[in-house]
Amino acid sequence: MAETRWLAEHELQAWRNLNLMYNQLSGFLARELAGSGLSYPDYLVLALLTDQPDQRVRPSEMGCLLGWEKSRVSHHVARMERRGLVERERCPTDQRGWFIALTDAGRAAISAAAPEHVSAVRRHAVDLLTDDEIATLDRICRKILDGLPHND
Amino acid sequence: MAETRWLAEHELQAWRNLNLMYNQLSGFLARELAGSGLSYPDYLVLALLTDQPDQRVRPSEMGCLLGWEKSRVSHHVARMERRGLVERERCPTDQRGWFIALTDAGRAAISAAAPEHVSAVRRHAVDLLTDDEIATLDRICRKILDGLPHND
DNA sequence: CGTCGTTAGTTGATGTATCAACCTTAATGC
DNA sequence: GCATTAAGGTTGATACATCAACTAACGACG
Numbered sequence: 001m002a003e004t005r006w007l008a009e010h011e012l013q014a015w016r017n018l019n020l021m022y023n024q025l026s027g028f029l030a031r032e033l034a035g036s037g038l039s040y041p042d043y044l045v046l047a048l049l050t051d052q053p054d055q056r057v058r059p060s061e062m063g064c065l066l067g068w069e070k071s072r073v074s075h076h077v078a079r080m081e082r083r084g085l086v087e088r089e090r091c092p093t094d095q096r097g098w099f100i101a102l103t104d105a106g107r108a109a110i111s112a113a114a115p116e117h118v119s120a121v122r123r124h125a126v127d128l129l130t131d132d133e134i135a136t137l138d139r140i141c142r143k144i145l146d147g148l149p150h151n152d
Numbered sequence: 153m154a155e156t157r158w159l160a161e162h163e164l165q166a167w168r169n170l171n172l173m174y175n176q177l178s179g180f181l182a183r184e185l186a187g188s189g190l191s192y193p194d195y196l197v198l199a200l201l202t203d204q205p206d207q208r209v210r211p212s213e214m215g216c217l218l219g220w221e222k223s224r225v226s227h228h229v230a231r232m233e234r235r236g237l238v239e240r241e242r243c244p245t246d247q248r249g250w251f252i253a254l255t256d257a258g259r260a261a262i263s264a265a266a267p268e269h270v271s272a273v274r275r276h277a278v279d280l281l282t283d284d285e286i287a288t289l290d291r292i293c294r295k296i297l298d299g300l301p302h303n304d
Numbered sequence: 305c306g307t308c309g310t311t312a313g314t315t316g317a318t319g320t321a322t323c324a325a326c327c328t329t330a331a332t333g334c
Numbered sequence: 335g336c337a338t339t340a341a342g343g344t345t346g347a348t349a350c351a352t353c354a355a356c357t358a359a360c361g362a363c364g
Contacts, residue, residue, distance in 0.1 A: 004267040004270055004271065005270070005271070005274065006270060007270060007273070007274070007278065010287070010290070011278050011286060013290055014278075014286045014287075014289050014290035014293070015273060015277070015278065017289075017290055017293035017294060017297065018174075018289060018293055019178075020218075020219050020293070020297065021292075021293035021294075022170075022174045024219050024297060024300050025296055025300065026171075027219075028300055028301070066172075067172050067175055067176050067179075114156070115156040118156055118157070118158060118159060119156065119157070121167065122157065122159070123299075124296065124299050124300060125167070125296055126159065126163050126166075126167065128295045128296060128299055129292060129295065131162075133288060133291070134163060134166045135162070135166075136285060136288045136289075136292075137169075137170060137288075137289070137292055138162070138166035138169055139285070140173075140281060140285055140289055141166070141169035141170050141173035142169060142173075143280045143281065144173050144177055144276065144277055144280060145169065145173050145176060147275075147276050147280055148176050148177065148180055148276060149180070
């Protein structure tokens with residue numbers, strides 16, 4: 001077993017700041033969204049659905065796109081269905097599967113929440129960064145994602 | 153109410169990648185840690201404690217340092233105490249307060265887990281980035297943190 | 305065909321995060 | 335001093351995340 005290479009001070013700083021920043025930021029955005037009656041995961045699901053051509057997806061595809069495992073998708077969609085934000089429809093070509101579809105209430109909820117949410121993302125993140133920084137951030141994320149065993 | 157300024161394509165990409173990256177990465181690291189019987193939050197608590205001069209902190213200070221609210225600290229420490237990883241001691245100078253202190257078992261647990269964890273952080277994040285990228289990442293995090301209402 | 309491994313998704317148990325309500329002790333103001 | 339407010343923490347309820355175990359339909363191959 002080789003000696004452990006501990007993190008240098010500047011590496012440790014960056015790593016801690018990343019964790020702290022992400023948690024604080026997503027907590028803040030979640031609280032903001034709560035005013036519209038949506039949680040952050042709710043928002044992600046609804047946003048994903050509105051992006052789909054016919055506003056429906058298979059749970060497994062949703063899992064890939066959001067990076068969620070199937071059980072998380074299932075539990076979360078079940079809760080959202082109970083609140084009337086989405087509904088499940090049998091998939092006609094595969095009797096094992098379902099489609100998750102946006103309901104009118106779901107569409108209304110995200111339309112109401114989106115402007116404020118996007119504005120908060122701008123105010124507290126995107127607009128604070130230069131184009132260069134955004135490009136670098138994107139590159140960093142890609143590098144790290146590529147190095148991870150992809151569960152999709 | 154002004155028109156909503158939606159995110160431009162490159163901004164949206166970076167934002168989505170940040171979310172995806174952070175969730176995938178922290179999920180991965182959590183699974184890695186689970187092999188040592190610790191969760192990611194467990195690790196953060198123990199690491200924080202080993203950093204303290206006398207290996208104990210007040211819950212409120214821990215909350216500040218980790219960006220956790222007091223109730224989260226309380227619940228989590230209670231669970232860790234049940235497992236013998238930390239213990240609570242009455243604060244002699246303030247009868248309302250406590251110290252959270254590292255136990256021998258806690259010290260042993262983090263000593264066992266740290267090398268593998270740090271190596272995973274290196275392999276999957278730090279070592280993939282140039283010094284420039286790390287510096288930029290740190291700057292980005294600071295900017296965003298500064299713009300957030302600080303709950304500390 | 306039938307059997308068998310794979311894939312789609314669900315379920316239940318447990319750990320984690322947040323909120324609001326609460327209790328106790330400390331500090332402040334008069 | 336004594337009343338009031340604030341600060342340090344806890345608690346219980348609920349939502350969220352993860353794991354392992356499960357059901358059922360698909361599909362490939364004999």
